Amino acid sequence: MTKPAEPLTTAVRLARALVLLTVLLLLVAALALYAGGSRIDFASLRSDPLARTLFFRLRLPRVIMAALIGSSLAVAGAALQALFRNPLAEPATLGVSGGGAVGAGIAIALGWGASVSGVPLVFLCGFAGAMIAVLLVHRIARSGALLLPGALLLAGVVVNLIASAAVLAIQYVTDSSRALQILRWIIGSLETIGFDTVWRMLLILAPCWIALLALSRDLHLLAMGEETAGALGVNVERAETIVHLLCSVLVGVTVAVGGAIGFVGLIVPHAVRLMFGEDLRIVLPGSLVFGAAFLIAADLVARTALSPVELPVGAVTALIGGPFFLWLLHRRQRYSAL
Amino acid sequence: MTPFLEARAAEFSYRAGPPVIRGVSLGVARGKLSAVIGPNGCGKSTLVRLFAGLLAPARGEILFDGVPLRSISRRELARRIAYVPQAHALAFPFTVLEVVLTGRSPYTPRFRFEDERDRGRALDALATVGAAHLAPRRVTELSGGERQMVSVARALAQDPQCLLLDEPSAALDLKHRAALVRTLAALRDSQGLTAVVVTHDLHLIDPLFDHVFALRAGALLAQGSPAEVLTDSVLAEVYEDPHVRTRRIDGRTLIWSN
Numbered sequence: 360m361t362k363p364a365e366p367l368t369t370a371v372r373l374a375r376a377l378v379l380l381t382v383l384l385l386l387v388a389a390l391a392l393y394a395g396g397s398r399i400d401f402a403s404l405r406s407d408p409l410a411r412t413l414f415f416r417l418r419l420p421r422v423i424m425a426a427l428i429g430s431s432l433a434v435a436g437a438a439l440q441a442l443f444r445n446p447l448a449e450p451a452t453l454g455v456s457g458g459g460a461v462g463a464g465i466a467i468a469l470g471w472g473a474s475v476s477g478v479p480l481v482f483l484c485g486f487a488g489a490m491i492a493v494l495l496v497h498r499i500a501r502s503g504a505l506l507l508p509g510a511l512l513l514a515g516v517v518v519n520l521i522a523s524a525a526v527l528a529i530q531y532v533t534d535s536s537r538a539l540q541i542l543r544w545i546i547g548s549l550e551t552i553g554f555d556t557v558w559r560m561l562l563i564l565a566p567c568w569i570a571l572l573a574l575s576r577d578l579h580l581l582a583m584g585e586e587t588a589g590a591l592g593v594n595v596e597r598a599e600t601i602v603h604l605l606c607s608v609l610v611g612v613t614v615a616v617g618g619a620i621g622f623v624g625l626i627v628p629h630a631v632r633l634m635f636g637e638d639l640r641i642v643l644p645g646s647l648v649f650g651a652a653f654l655i656a657a658d659l660v661a662r663t664a665l666s667p668v669e670l671p672v673g674a675v676t677a678l679i680g681g682p683f684f685l686w687l688l689h690r691r692q693r694y695s696a697l
Numbered sequence: 698m699t700p701f702l703e704a705r706a707a708e709f710s711y712r713a714g715p716p717v718i719r720g721v722s723l724g725v726a727r728g729k730l731s732a733v734i735g736p737n738g739c740g741k742s743t744l745v746r747l748f749a750g751l752l753a754p755a756r757g758e759i760l761f762d763g764v765p766l767r768s769i770s771r772r773e774l775a776r777r778i779a780y781v782p783q784a785h786a787l788a789f790p791f792t793v794l795e796v797v798l799t800g801r802s803p804y805t806p807r808f809r810f811e812d813e814r815d816r817g818r819a820l821d822a823l824a825t826v827g828a829a830h831l832a833p834r835r836v837t838e839l840s841g842g843e844r845q846m847v848s849v850a851r852a853l854a855q856d857p858q859c860l861l862l863d864e865p866s867a868a869l870d871l872k873h874r875a876a877l878v879r880t881l882a883a884l885r886d887s888q889g890l891t892a893v894v895v896t897h898d899l900h901l902i903d904p905l906f907d908h909v910f911a912l913r914a915g916a917l918l919a920q921g922s923p924a925e926v927l928t929d930s931v932l933a934e935v936y937e938d939p940h941v942r943t944r945r946i947d948g949r950t951l952i953w954s955n
Contacts, residue, residue, distance in 0.1 A: 368810065368812075368813075368816075369810040369811065370810045373810075440789075444787075444788040444789075445788055446788060446789060508788075573807070573808075576802065576807060579799070580799055580802060582787075582788065582789055582791075583787060583791070583796060583799060584782065584785060584787070586746075586751055586780070586782045587780075587782060587799075587848075587851075589749075589750075589751045589771070590749055590750075590751065590775060590778075590779065590780035590782075590852075591775050591799060591800070591802050591803060591855070592770075592771045592772035592773075592774070592775035592776075592802065592803045593771070594771055632789075636792075636795075637789050637790060637791045637792075637795065638791075638795060640810070
């Protein structure tokens with residue numbers, strides 16, 4: 360009998376991936392904390408109150424914010440690719456980000472501050488918009504047990520177009536100061552002061568991460584086909600509903616806070632695949648860690664590339680992600696579903 | 698004797714569509730190789746999906762070994778019944794071994810990975826269908842026929858008591874079609890495997906199959922041994938084609954349409 364070419368078991372490959380990516384994350388985070396408009400000398404943090412304020416009120420929260428949003432978008436991208444069995448799926452290409460943007464835009468137009476039992480209204484509206492978009496796109500692309508890959512992406516593009524038109528309309532009818540708020544938010548920034556928003560996000564995002572990771576075996580089987588997964592004991596309908604919900608929360612909340620940051624959910628899972636293989640039980644946790652490192656790095660570039668001018672981080676990810684998307688499209692022989 | 702798989706007055710229609718299965722009652726005997734034949738759209742694939750528990754009948758009942766299918770958990774069912782869907786391409790370049798290993802997931806706890814035994818079982822299943830050499834290849838690089846063999850190997854890795862195959866021979870060449878049927882017959886004889894095969898390939902059936910179910914328009918039209926069903930008159934009725942001709946030669950049935 361032929362011995363398999365890859366002698367490593369899945370558990371060893373997962374452990375190796377997590378160790379390598381965590382080391383990478385720590386290195387990138389340290390660099391991002393150090394570099395910026397003004398360099399922070401870690402030794403002066405004890406003595407210099409100004410440096411301390413800069414570090415703890417601005418730099419550290421921002422890096423953590425980038426990590427939270429990067430992780431969420433990347434793990435949602437990996438899950439959506441498996442769910443839709445489409446390597447080009449990600450929150451932006453499926454229109455999920457667009458839907459979230461409309462929801463969050465409405466909330467901003469109505470007033471930032473409101474919250475429903477402690478959860479900011481803008482989070483809730485972002486989630487609702489994202490959920491409607493993902494269900495709409497799924498419904499349109501579905502034909503019996505088949506998901507039509509072309510229809511899926513086209514539906515996503517059109518949902519995005521409708522969403523940006525809706526956001527423009529909201530901007531037009533709202534008063535000028537809120538219109539400006541919406542504009543700044545669409546451009547997207549990870550800027551944050553203190554840890555309030557960070558904690559609030561973490562409380563909502565972390566349970567979603569854990570729940571998605573707990574579903575990684577179901578997603579691994581779903582990536583092989585819906586009927587196959589069903590025949591292997593997966594409760595397909597339930598798993599799909601839960602993944603829809605979790606991804607909508609992740610994308611809705613991140614869009615509500617950070618604006619439109621595209622392609623993180625595309626680049627990160629594929630990079631993890633190229634490094635550690637296709638097994639979703641490795642790709643999902645790997646994307647969670649690498650997504651954080653990726654967006655911290657992208658934000659570092661956004662802050663420093665044209666310093667003192669700051670680029671929107673969404674522009675940086677789109678400039679890297681757009682060409683990457685085209686490259687994936689070009690390699691369609693390997694991804695035969697396209 | 699209770700049939701191993703049984704449909705009792707089963708009815709099914711896809712959402713807001715006309716009924717696809719209309720009051721079908723039939724029993725699949727344990728340890729037998731059965732074929733389901735019939736014209737396009739007659740409900741063959743839907744019938745095996747009902748047996749696989751992927752669809753639930755709108756009326757009537759599906760039973761496995763005398764127990765209603767809906768009372769068996771999906772995971773439990775996946776250890777007993779394996780289903781091979783019609784050939785389709787995979788979206789991601791999984792390795793063949795990764796694909797076949799998923800057949801072990803009904804036996805693996807949610808937060809555990811497959812162990813060495815599972816790996817051995819997966820490689821055995823690949824060897825059984827004559828595809829051991831494919832283990833390290835990527836499924837996206839395989840031909841349609843090779844992918845089909847990998848799907849069958851995955852189903853065998855489930856160690857099922859019953860195997861349901863939906864047009865498994867569609868993408869296979871002459872040699873591999875014969876090999877697949879021989880493999881199924883050998884597993885029946887050695888392990889008592891029950892298999893139900895949906896097929897348009899009527900030449901596949903004789904002489905190794907035990908039983909044939911013929912469907913037309915969602916209803917069971919005829920059943921019996923291959924010699925009883927594969928006749929001019931029955932096939933003419935099943936396919937609504939008066940030009941069907943059959944001839945038995947050396948224990949096989951030749952079938953053509955004039």
